[in-house]
Structure formats: C-alpha cells, structure tokens
Amino acid sequence: MAELTYRDAVAAAIAQEMRRDETVVFLGEDVAWAGGVFKTTVGLLDEFGEKRVRDTPISEQAIIGAAMGAAMTGLRPIAEIMFSDFFAVCWDLIANQIPKTRYMTSGQVIMPLVIRTANGGGVRFGAQHSQSIENWAMMIPGLKVVAPSTPADVKGLLAASIRDDDPVIFFEQKSLYADKGEVPDGEYVEELGKAKVLREGTDATIIALAAMVPRAMKAAERLQAEDGISASVVDVRCLVPLDTQTIFAEIRKTGRAFTVEENPRLCGWGAEISSLAMEECFWDLDLPLIRITTPHIPLPSADALEDEALPSVERIYNTVREGLD
C-alpha cells in the first residue's frame, strides 16, 4: 500500500494502462506539457511522449470526436474535458454519437473510450464550473458512468474504465483531488458496477456518491456517537451499471433509506434509486425514501452560499435523525 492523493491516482491509473497497452492514448486541453490544470496528469508526457499524450486546442467537439473516431477504429483513447460543465459544448458527441453508434449499427463497432472530467462543487468556481452532472450522463442509454470517492477507487475504477469495451464517463470530484488515501501497490484494477458498503448499520442506510461519501461517513459517525443511531453507508461508485443488488440489500436491512446527492434536486440519480426501491423494496421499507440533494438552483460561488447549498455533514445528520424520529 502506498498513500496517494486522489489527484495522483489519476495519473497512476493512466500510466499503469498505457504501460500495458500501446493502443491507450490520451488527449485534452493542457494535459501534456502543463500536466493538467488540476495537475492530474503530471509526468505522463515525460514517460509516454507526445505521440500518446496530446495537447489539443480549446475544441471540445474535436477532442471528443477524435476520441470516438479513434475508438471505433482500434485505439483506446482517454479524453479529458477540463470541467464537466463543458460537456454542454460537446454534448452532441457525448449524447448522440458515442452511446448510440454501436446500437444503431447493429453491433458493427465497439466504442472503448473514457471521458475523464472534473465534476462537482465545493471550490467556489460558480455555476458554470461546479456542476454535478452525473445525471446528465446517466440518462443516456449507452454510457457507463463512474464517480469514485477515494484515491484507491480512482485508480482501480479508472483502470477498469480504460479496459472496458464501452464508453465510460469518469467523473472526478474536484474538491477531492487533494484527499489522501491508501492505494494498493502494483497493477490494480477494480470492477465496474459494484457498489461498496463502507459502514455496516442497522437503523438507517445512507446511499452516497463521490464527494458526498466522506460527508455521509462523518454524519454516520456523528449519528452513532450522539444519538446511538447505527447507519450503514453505501458508496454507489458506478451509476451505470448500477449495483442494485448491493444497494437494495442494504435498504432492506434497515428499511430506512436516504440518498445524498450533490446534483440539483430534479432527476438526480437518487430519484431513480428511490423509484426502483419503491417498486422492488416497498414491503421492506419503514419510511419513504428521503433524498438529500443540492436545492434546485444554479450553484452560487461565495463560500457561505455554496456551503449552504451543498448537502453538508450537518444537513445529512439532521435529516437522518429527524427522519427516524
């Protein structure tokens, strides 16, 4: 085990996969010489050279289009979109082209590519550089969607995404980049589509993703310490494929489920889990499933306002405690 930051785990995963597979290539804005604006790709240019690690113009459609064309003809490209908000300027490629081409052509091509992006708030960048847009990707048939919460998951799930034969949208939560954690040494690959139970509990089940996972863990610890409430915490990790087996097993154990979502309220991933749980776990539920989300507003930039908007440890703690009353 080595301690790595969430940020360093990105480069570690890419390097691991580029060493073992010559068809893995990487492109994006400022990713090569600058090592990425979030310093997530430092060292890759030095090790793999300009042929495999390529700086691009500020042309998101060209970046994603190039990744798609290369993927459908034999490479395994990794494309970086600097901020996930910029998906909006290349959404045609992401929503219309990449996910539908295999299906529309009746299986004539595979689309093994990864789009990595810095997602989410907490760093005071305002409404156009802070969005949590996993649900945009989740609603498109044909995209796999991954959002890790720890450095180990960054490495293991990014490696798995690169090896996957389908397009994967890989959301790195930018407020987690400095977080440190133990990462297994040597070649490390996780499996896509597996949620992780981080904390076992008997009274409530808190289901969280990405930056909301450490907050849910802190809230669970406080519930235990201050109120004697035993909460389990499930890290969803992958929205597509969705590990409903693990999630529903945890919901059934306690009968009281809460989602913690960074996205604005409407159509967040928790709404889908809530809907599925209604259909499939209804008779095991003691309470309606409660969603804890960012309100349905654009995210403001000031410290005080952004902190109030995002689900906080305090809000998670209060909502669960009041929900169980």
Added chain:
Amino acid sequence: MARKPKAPAKSKAAAKAPANSGSRLNDDIGEDKRLKMFQLQLEVRHLETRAHDLFLQNLVKGTSHLAVGQEAIASGFATAMRSDDYTFCTYRGHAHTMVRGASMTAVLGELMGRECGLLNGKGGSMHLTSVEHGAMGSYAIIGAHLPIAAGAAWKSQYLGTGQVSVCFFGDGTTNIGAFHEAINMAAVWKLPVVFVCENNLYMEYTPIGDVTAVEHPAADRASAYGLPSIIVDGNDADAVYRVARDAIEMAREGGGPSLIEAKTYRHFGHSRADPAKYRPEGELEEWMKKDPIPMYRQRLLDFGIGENVVSSIEEMVMKAVDDATEAAKASPEPGSEYLFKDVWADGGASWRN
C-alpha cells in the same frame, strides 16, 4: 419573390483536365476506372430513384435524403480510395455507403426497416454504416462526423497504417462549430483526412449564399487553416477522381489534410418532405443540362467505348436494383430480439445487476 438562378460553377480542376480528344482512354484515369465510375454513378442514381418510388408506395418510412444529381462525387472518390480507407458521410449517405461496397439489398432493406438491412433495421436511412467496407457511418447531426473522421485519421497516423479518412458533408456544415474545430485540429496534427464539401447550393431549404459570409463556403475558409482553396466540378466524375486521388495520396504520404469543395446540385428536395419549391424557376433545368450521368455516358462514347458496352452496364445495374428491391421486400421485419441487442459490447442492454 423568385431568386435568380446561380450558374453552375466553372471548375478549376476540370479546366486543367486533359482535353477530350476522342482518343482511346490511355490517360491518367484509364478505361477500367472510367467504366467503374460510370457503373457506380448509375447504381446510385437508380437505387436512389427506387428509394423515392418506394416512399411513394409507403414501403420506405421515416425520412430520407437522396443524392440524385450528386453521384459523381461519391463515385469519383470511391474509385480513388484504397479498400481499407475510411468513409464518413452524412444522412445523405446512401451513395457513399453503397459505392464502398455495401449491397443494394442491404441498403434498400435498411430503408424499408427489414431484417436484411445493413443495420438490421436499427439505424434507418440516416445511419447507413458498413464497417467491413470502410463505410464508417452516416451521421445525422450536422458537423458531428468531421471530428470523428479526424479521430479515425489519428488512429491511422498513430499506428502507421497508411489509411486515409475521407469525410463528406454539405455546404450547410461549413457554418457549424465542429467544422472549424475539426479542420483546425486535423491541420495542426497533420492528420491523413480529406474533408469534402458537397456544395449543392442549399442548406436544407435556404440558399447557402444567403447565410454565409463568403462566396465559396468551404474553399474560402481553407486559408484560415493553412490549407489551399480547392474547388472542383462535382458533376464531373473524372475531375472529382483526380482531385480525390491527389488529396488522398498527399494524406497517405504524411502531407496532412485537404479541404475540397465540390460544386453540385441535388435534383430532389432536401428530404422526402421537401418539394423544393423555393428554387428559382429554371434553376433545376439549367443544372439538368449538367446532369453527371448523361454527360459521363457521352464521354465514354466519345472515348470510343462501344454503345453495347455502355448499355450492357445500364441493363446490369437496372436488373441489380430490381433484384435488390425484390429481395428487400421479401425480407422479414426484424424480430424483437434486436431491440435489446448491442447497446453494450457484451451484446446486451443491461444497465443494472
């Protein structure tokens, strides 16, 4: 208000082409390729016309965009391409897919929503693709496929395969962002890709000149990306072939991308829903005089090819279209097993465990 007809453009490439001397075809193109281009143009013409007839019989559903009048571009390029080169085209893509080798039955079958269709009925008219023939897709959103074609060219460059991507699009595409993003990046990366604007004078229902700041929507933009301005008579398969050959050869040798503007005209409207009433009176008639197929037929005769050779190609193509029509009509509709197939690489559609 009636618009004044635009005269067919004079082609720089055509002006440079060898004079039609009436001698045998011992020039840079030769008899075999000319006969191939004639046959391909006829195949496109008759298949597209058949598709139109099948609409009227309500056997082709949805929409469809015909390339009648534009056959010389697809045929000239296909004849200049290596079998492993890549074609990327638009929703007006029946021609580009077929000239690479996709069967008429599979094309018509797809338009008719039959199991024998190129995509088993899952894509339809606007998405014809035949990867085994290098036809890497018809793209239905304007501009999307220019960066995708550049990406395939990146693969060729990276692996050193020598394959060239050829990317066809309409004049309307020159005003969308992806056009500029793709050509700039292809030029900077010196990618082996040939961008081909089929300028048929109309972006959907509006004259391209009414909405574009320059006279030649593609060629006049080339200098912005350090590329030469190339205009070719898109109704002359020989002229198209020569321009295609040179651009593809340059790309294959590492000389980077080209941007070619082929002037042409579609005889039908934009899509099946469009009777093209916005065209000024006399314009279609003027362009019919430049119909690529009778012009090319006459050229073959002038080169000394026998009428019997030419007419036997015509008969063969008509029979092939008839046979394909019957085969497609006889094919069943796709079964529901296709519905949940091939979302993912594992062949399935599951999004949960």
